[in-house]
Amino acid sequence: MNSTQNDGLDGGAGSIRDQVIAFKREQIINAAVDLFYDNGYQRTTLDAVAERLGVTKPFIYYHFKDKEEILAEISRRSIAHANDALEEALATTGRPSERLYSVVRTITRSTLKWRRYTAIFFREQKNLSEQARQPLYSMHRKFDGMLTKLLEEGVRTGEFRVTDPALTSLALAGMIGWAYNWYRPEGRLSVEDICDRMAEMALNLVGAKPERSD
Amino acid sequence: MNSTQNDGLDGGAGSIRDQVIAFKREQIINAAVDLFYDNGYQRTTLDAVAERLGVTKPFIYYHFKDKEEILAEISRRSIAHANDALEEALATTGRPSERLYSVVRTITRSTLKWRRYTAIFFREQKNLSEQARQPLYSMHRKFDGMLTKLLEEGVRTGEFRVTDPALTSLALAGMIGWAYNWYRPEGRLSVEDICDRMAEMALNLVGAKPERSD
Numbered sequence: 001m002n003s004t005q006n007d008g009l010d011g012g013a014g015s016i017r018d019q020v021i022a023f024k025r026e027q028i029i030n031a032a033v034d035l036f037y038d039n040g041y042q043r044t045t046l047d048a049v050a051e052r053l054g055v056t057k058p059f060i061y062y063h064f065k066d067k068e069e070i071l072a073e074i075s076r077r078s079i080a081h082a083n084d085a086l087e088e089a090l091a092t093t094g095r096p097s098e099r100l101y102s103v104v105r106t107i108t109r110s111t112l113k114w115r116r117y118t119a120i121f122f123r124e125q126k127n128l129s130e131q132a133r134q135p136l137y138s139m140h141r142k143f144d145g146m147l148t149k150l151l152e153e154g155v156r157t158g159e160f161r162v163t164d165p166a167l168t169s170l171a172l173a174g175m176i177g178w179a180y181n182w183y184r185p186e187g188r189l190s191v192e193d194i195c196d197r198m199a200e201m202a203l204n205l206v207g208a209k210p211e212r213s214d
Numbered sequence: 215m216n217s218t219q220n221d222g223l224d225g226g227a228g229s230i231r232d233q234v235i236a237f238k239r240e241q242i243i244n245a246a247v248d249l250f251y252d253n254g255y256q257r258t259t260l261d262a263v264a265e266r267l268g269v270t271k272p273f274i275y276y277h278f279k280d281k282e283e284i285l286a287e288i289s290r291r292s293i294a295h296a297n298d299a300l301e302e303a304l305a306t307t308g309r310p311s312e313r314l315y316s317v318v319r320t321i322t323r324s325t326l327k328w329r330r331y332t333a334i335f336f337r338e339q340k341n342l343s344e345q346a347r348q349p350l351y352s353m354h355r356k357f358d359g360m361l362t363k364l365l366e367e368g369v370r371t372g373e374f375r376v377t378d379p380a381l382t383s384l385a386l387a388g389m390i391g392w393a394y395n396w397y398r399p400e401g402r403l404s405v406e407d408i409c410d411r412m413a414e415m416a417l418n419l420v421g422a423k424p425e426r427s428d
Binding site: 039040042043122123124125126127161163164167168170171172173174175176177178179181182189194197198200201204205206207 | 253341381382384385
């Protein structure tokens with residue numbers, strides 16, 4: 001509660017203003033994703049982002065300090081979506097193999113949906129300062145750590161045959177994450193088909209029994 | 215046999231000259247890989263490459279038309295090494311599961327060795343012209359096609375349980391290829407350990423029997 005921000009009707013008004021600000025930030029991010037993805041980060045000016053949105057450059061500077069901050073936010077989202085998906089799936093109950101099946105489907109769906117964000121992060125990470133990059137690498141390590149724990153759980157219950165859970169979690173991350181590079185929306189498989197098959201392959205990879213009890 | 219290139223002793227002399235030219239090209243490529251990998255393609259000038267080698271820029275222009283041609287050559291090698299490794303392993307005889315085991319070990323070793331070339335290609339491909347990029351994409355498709363054929367063979371002999379060989383070959387490529395991103399020479403596993411475990415995981419992934427008859 002801050003009196004400069006909260007006089008009278010501001011609870012509602014503030015929340016509408018926040019939504020407008022969030023909406024404008026989304027528009028900027030969307031335009032930047034289109035341009036960074038198609039033309040590369042360094043060849044994209046903030047003028048080009050402003051032009052695509054039909055706004056002036058000060059409009060962008062009101063929401064982001066500079067172009068690097070936009071890249072950092074795109075990069076953060078590319079990982080945050082995967083981590084959220086993993087955390088959510090891990091919170092469910094059930095046997096490790098059931099949870100892995102559900103985890104892989106969820107992460108695959110998220111990978112396909114946010115593939116352009118991921119492509120931008122992997123291509124352009126050298127354009128981020130060390131300070132901006134470190135938290136992103138931490139988020140990646142968090143992802144690998146959470147997946148490793150699930151594999152270890154499956155080893156403990158005897159469901160998974162995994163020699164090296166940490167290496168296997170990197171193998172799974174590569175198997176799924178690589179789709180950001182090859183997936184085409186107009187391709188022969190639907191998103192749900194790809195999710196199902198990735199989940200089956202993941203169960204094979206960890207040596208789980210292919211039959212699930214539904 | 216061309217008379218301007220082949221008078222008298224030129225068979226030998228030409229071959230030494232060719233070796234010197236090849237050696238000089240290697241030096242340029244190595245220096246460019248170091249700089250592109252650490253600082254990014256766009257931030258690396260040919261002046262910086264020349265400086266690292268202690269040569270003048272005309273020395274570089276004698277061997278490469280421009281910076282893009284160096285990037286194209288680095289990119290080509292990143293894929294050519296994997297394709298050569300795959301072709302070589304596929305040429306061996308044996309049951310599909312034995313050949314897959316050997317293929318995965320060979321490709322993994324190649325991936326770890328040439329990881330910086332691969333990183334540069336995936337980061338910097340937007341800096342190549344469409345004309346330079348297309349042959350590289352064809353080489354990637356060739357890799358996927360060769361691996362798919364091996365999986366189909368294993369399905370035919372009844373050794374592999376694979377629903378969708380083309381998708382599974384992309385899954386395997388991701389599982390192995392992703393190592394270019396996480397592998398650290400100072401890490402806890404040796405190259406040979408990683409190769410062995412990748413090969414075991416690949417056999418699991420395609421539903422082959424884990425026991426191999428040696």
